[in-house]
Amino acid sequence: MAVAPLIEFRQISRIYGRGEATIRALDRVDLTIERHEFVAIMGPSGSGKSTAMNILGCLDVPTSGQYLFQGIDTTGFDRAQYTLLRRHMLGFVFQGFNLLARTSAVENVELPLVYRGMDARERRARALTALSQVGLAGRENHTTQELSGGQQQRVAIARAIVTSPSVLLADEPTGNLDTKTSREIMELITGLNRDHGITVIMVTHEDDIAAHAKRTLRFVDGQIQSDTHAGAEVADVL
Numbered sequence: 001m002a003v004a005p006l007i008e009f010r011q012i013s014r015i016y017g018r019g020e021a022t023i024r025a026l027d028r029v030d031l032t033i034e035r036h037e038f039v040a041i042m043g044p045s046g047s048g049k050s051t052a053m054n055i056l057g058c059l060d061v062p063t064s065g066q067y068l069f070q071g072i073d074t075t076g077f078d079r080a081q082y083t084l085l086r087r088h089m090l091g092f093v094f095q096g097f098n099l100l101a102r103t104s105a106v107e108n109v110e111l112p113l114v115y116r117g118m119d120a121r122e123r124r125a126r127a128l129t130a131l132s133q134v135g136l137a138g139r140e141n142h143t144t145q146e147l148s149g150g151q152q153q154r155v156a157i158a159r160a161i162v163t164s165p166s167v168l169l170a171d172e173p174t175g176n177l178d179t180k181t182s183r184e185i186m187e188l189i190t191g192l193n194r195d196h197g198i199t200v201i202m203v204t205h206e207d208d209i210a211a212h213a214k215r216t217l218r219f220v221d222g223q224i225q226s227d228t229h230a231g232a233e234v235a236d237v238l
Contacts, residue, residue, distance in 0.1 A: 004071025006166065006199055007033040007056065012065035013222075014051050025051040027222035028065070035166075038193040038200045040210035043219035050171075052219065053203050057090055057169045058082040070166075087115060091160030091168045091198075093189075095175035097152045099144045099159075105131060105151075106140040109159045116163070130158040134188055150181035157188060161198065168192065170202040174209055186212045 009031035016023045026048045033039055043049040054060035055067060058074065067074050069085065077085070086092075099108050106127045113123035131140055134154040144152055153173065160168055170189060174182035190212050193200045204210050216228045 004068070005032045006035045006037075006070060007031070008066075008068040008071075009052075009055075010066040010068065012052075012055065012062045012067060014048075014055065014060065015063040024222050026055070026062070029222070029224060031217070031224065033199065033201065036193070036197050036199055037215060038190070038213045039202070040213035040216045041201065041203045041219065042205065042207075042210055042216060043225075047219040048222040049203050049219045051222075053169060053171055053201070056167075056201060057092060058086050087112070088163065089166045091163060091165035093153070093156050093160050093168065093170040093173045095172035097144075097149075097156045097176075099152055099155055101145060102143055104141050104143055105136060105147065105155045105158075108144065108155055109162050112159060112163050126162050127158070130162040131155070133161070134158045148181075149177055150184060153177065153181075153185055154188065157185075157192075161192065161196075165198065167199045167201060170200065172203055172205070174204070174206070182209065 009029050012026055012029045012031075013024065014026040016025060029048075029052065041049045041052060051060065055062055062075060065075070069089070074082070074085065100111070106124065109127040109130050110123045113126060128140060131137060134157050136151065136154050136158065139147065139151065144155065147155065168189070173189065174185055177185060186209060189200060189202070192198045200213070202209075202213060210216050214230055217224055218226045218228075
């Protein structure tokens with residue numbers, strides 16, 4: 001029996017507003033992402049890339065069409081079901097880190113496990129492992145205010161992977177970082193995909209950052225304009 005794709009969009013549209021104020025942020029998008037892929041999503045402002053990412057992360061729902069995760073149609077899920085999907089299958093990394101101030105690195109990383117109801121000893125062990133995995137062993141008890149921007153993003157990545165997600169969703173993960181630190185963070189994210197098999201979906205506007213991905217989707221006017229795989233264009237869907 002064939003294994004269902006990890007992620008599938010079937011004619012996904014997302015429409016905001018009414019009448020003359022209607023905005024078609026996504027327009028009948030078809031998309032398949034397989035397990036272990038590293039996909040970059042690019043496009044100009046208003047192209048639909050952020051809307052696509054929000055739907056992928058179950059932070060928004062389509063107006064029409066189907067979003068299938070591991071072959072299961074999620075478009076009829078209620079809020080509790082979306083929460084469970086995010087909690088158990090998805091990890092998020094944002095441009096702004098979104099860490100708790102005056103809270104230690106390890107406590108920040110533990111937070112998703114608290115929501116799962118995991119006991120204190122196990123979640124502390126998992127958080128320490130995740131911090132070690134992103135190169136922050138020895139910094140566990142430093143507050144976010146005592147860490148550099150790159151270290152804070154490493155904490156955010158550790159928090160995203162501590163639940164062993166199937167998918168890591170990264171929204172402009174290097175947007176607030178200098179060139180050297182951006183390279184280090186991208187090497188870390190690439191390693192998570194290559195060595196640990198985590199599917200990575202990343203929004204970026206920088207070509208050099210997107211070059212770390214194995215596949216690049218370019219959105220224009222709510223549709224996928226091109227789908228480039230390992231340097232060779234495999235589809236031009238407009």
